[in-house]
Amino acid sequence: MIGALDAPMEALRTLLAGKPPRVAREPGAPRKPREGTKQEQVLAMLRRPEGATVAQIAEATGWAQHTVRGFFAGLKKKGHAVEVKSRERMVGPNKTGAKGSFTIYALCEAPHNA
Template identity: 35%
Template sequence: MPKLTDTQTIVLSRAATRPGNLAMPLPEGLHGAAAQKAVTAMITRGWLEEVEANLRRGEPMWRETGDGHGTTLVVTEAGLQAIGIEPVVASTMTNLRNAKLELVTGPKDAPEASPSPATPKPVAIRAGTKQAEIIGLIQRPEGASIAEIVEATGWLAHSARGLISGGLKKKLNLPITSEKVKGRGTVYKIEAA
């Protein structure tokens, strides 16, 4: 793990818990030249990324671009890994953010549409949780059966199925498929995008 300053740790950790992994607003007291220096260093290392701010949704701006638009800062997969969030969880969070961005903004060549108020906010997935562990299991190429998930988590089978159906498919909108495999039962997988 790279050596982080206290400021970098605070910015990345707070962003990991926010919807869409937004790094804004920066910690209190970090502004002006100090903020510019810290953010530039994190962008250079690939830990932060500057993206167009969705002002309609109230995303805080990092800077104005001069054409009536602004940018905000989000933590990248590398930034999440720098603070110890597992690579599987980090890539899932990055994929979710990108999917939500495309869902809200639409394809690049499509006319701009107003975001739907029913669009769910992205949810941060904390490392070391049972949810993160299950996501890691079903992201494997061979997927995971309920029996394997139960063994890894210590949960009952109905709890594991409930998390997959309600938490991962519906709430996080992950592209999970299931199929019956002889000798393993129902196997769940997250389809690669």
């Protein structure tokens, strides 16, 4: 049975050999966020001067809108404040009503500790 795993294990070792070794960070040092993640993309959108809507973030990341709102809740738990920049209500003649309404969100400049 052990001989049956020799070839697959060797193939795995060969694949992993090309990767650089992981460098351990010092205990207590802040984690460095990975680059190019969807979370990083959302944070960049929220830091823009014009902010971002839930629909814009959902389209950019491929997330469902409830996932975006859940991400906002997670940011709050981590000490970041997501503020409402403006609420656009589309009511009246030639507007689409409640379905056309949207809210623009942005990160507060200084994170608050909750």
